[in-house]
Amino acid sequence: MPALDVPLPLTATPAAWLAVALADLDAVHQDHLHCERKAAQSALSLMRSYPERSDLVVAVARLAHEETAHVVQVTQLLGKKGKEATMDFGDEYAAALRDLVRRGEPGRLLDRLLVFALIEARSAERLELLAGAIPDEATATLYGGLASAEVRHRDTFLELAAAAAPDTWRERLAVLARAEADIIAAMPIRARIH
Numbered sequence: 001m002p003a004l005d006v007p008l009p010l011t012a013t014p015a016a017w018l019a020v021a022l023a024d025l026d027a028v029h030q031d032h033l034h035c036e037r038k039a040a041q042s043a044l045s046l047m048r049s050y051p052e053r054s055d056l057v058v059a060v061a062r063l064a065h066e067e068t069a070h071v072v073q074v075t076q077l078l079g080k081k082g083k084e085a086t087m088d089f090g091d092e093y094a095a096a097l098r099d100l101v102r103r104g105e106p107g108r109l110l111d112r113l114l115v116f117a118l119i120e121a122r123s124a125e126r127l128e129l130l131a132g133a134i135p136d137e138a139t140a141t142l143y144g145g146l147a148s149a150e151v152r153h154r155d156t157f158l159e160l161a162a163a164a165a166p167d168t169w170r171e172r173l174a175v176l177a178r179a180e181a182d183i184i185a186a187m188p189i190r191a192r193i194h
């Protein structure tokens with residue numbers, strides 16, 4: 001992984017989010033299930049757009065495989081708690097980030113990779129906060145493992161970004177990381193991952 005000029009995520013999640021999340025962990029798990037599914041789908045969508053980039057295809061196919069394993073883990077967690085999965089309520093945070101992706105290539109590829117890296121970074125940060133605070137040990141351990149995986153995924157996307165645009169990815173990352181911090185700060189604090 002190339003060294004970063006900025007911490008990712010750029011800003012820390014406020015303590016108020018953790019308190020709200022801990023007060024309704026079932027809702028967090030139900031939302032998290034869809035985050036994992038969408039992470040797998042997003043990774044595979046890159047494969048559809050850039051089939052000629054074999055390094056990218058291999059990396060995102062492996063990543064999607066891990067995300068679907070996370071779907072299984074979170075589904076089993078809900079089952080263990082006697083909770084049913086809910087519908088996907090949508091994700092305004094991810095939608096706002098996707099709006100920043102440029103339409104024309106080669107900027108589009110770079111932006112998609114960096115946006116996915118930023119979503120992984122924020123998810124990892126919050127999963128780690130949950131891992132440190134959830135009273136049930138087995139659930140906390142599960143969340144700690146998921147947080148480590150999302151940090152690796154962040155770095156996978158950054159490596160792909162650096163390979164795709166070696167001269168411009170850092171500058172663009174700084175812009176998008178600032179935007180991510182503003183978007184997350186504007187979101188309501190609720191019992192969801194973002």
Ligand SMILES: [Fe+2]
Nearest residue numbers: 036039067070
């Ligand atoms: Fe995941």
Ligand SMILES: [Fe+2]
Nearest residue numbers: 039120150153
């Ligand atoms: Fe991930």
